[in-house]
Amino acid sequence: MEGRIMEECQVGEDYRMIDDIARNIFGRVMWSHKIQEKQCDIVNRKFMIINVVNIFCSALTSAGIVATIFHKPLWLKIVSAIVSFASTLCVLLIKNLNYSDRIVQHKKAAIEYLAIKDKLLLFLFDVHFRRMDVNTLSVRLEKIIDSVDDINARAPITTDSAVKKASKALKIVKDDDITNEEINAGLPPALRRI
Template sequence: MANLEEKSILEDNIRYSYMSVVWSHKIQEKQSDILAGEYKKLEIVRLICNALTSVGLISLIFTDQFLIKFVATMISFVSTLSSMHFKSFDTQNSIINHKKAANELLGIRDKLRILLVKVKLESKDDFELLSEYEYLIKQLDQIYREAPSTTDKAVKKASKALKINGDNSFSTEEIDANLPESLRRK
């Protein structure tokens, strides 16, 4: 390495990028979990509504009560709404897209960790390390551009999962908690 200050600057930036990716990965993961949970609930509601609608329609064969007609119609309406929700929001595709983004971020995270190892071992010169870092940042930018949007709920769940209570500011301890012991500063 050219000098200790340059090494420190590069390492600090890689560490910060690493933690940002850890954070983004967890948010995408939590958003996928939220959508999967909502999907399961709506699917159960839809199945129950379909069953109750069928029972209501069958009971109309044996009776002509207005209340049964009304309840069957309302249940059918809820069933139709949940079906329209599935089609209009394409929840399953959203779940897949969030998981895809999370997996791509996981790959970048691992590459950043390897780059940190190279910095620590001083296995390449500054220019090579900086070039590799710039390449990874370009890949990361592409992932961010294509990643689906997330909700505040996912951010809060990710924050809780990572035990982070700041907004994009990471202490050395927080970064170290997500790195192998040999790459930690303390």
């Protein structure tokens, strides 16, 4: 009897260790997902600002060229040339910094991390209810870790600014917290919780 109790204690400890590892990975994946989302927002914002500046500069350049037809002041030509240069610079920035591609890469990485996050939630559910033996869970967790490693290897580089924004989103704004009211709003009445 004593041997059986010891064996059950060891099995319980094995499940706790797998749970601890999976929770740690879940936390890192949750952070990676949010950081990629915030980096996507940062790149998208820069892209939009440069586009607006480019449109504004193009309009001013066109107006300057038209104005130089009717007026001959040198300052108007100089201002038109400077604004035209700024417009060209915006186009070069957009082309060389590949904003569109970077936005897609960050968004794709965020979606991939989100998929792993969902798999880890189901994994933690299975560990909690001990729906599988420890060896099966270990093999499954190794596959999840391999998937995370693969995403990490391909994920685009992020900035400290994205990390700070992710921290605020997760800790202060609580971006990942979903209330029962919000869940209920998307469910039919029969599946809602009060």
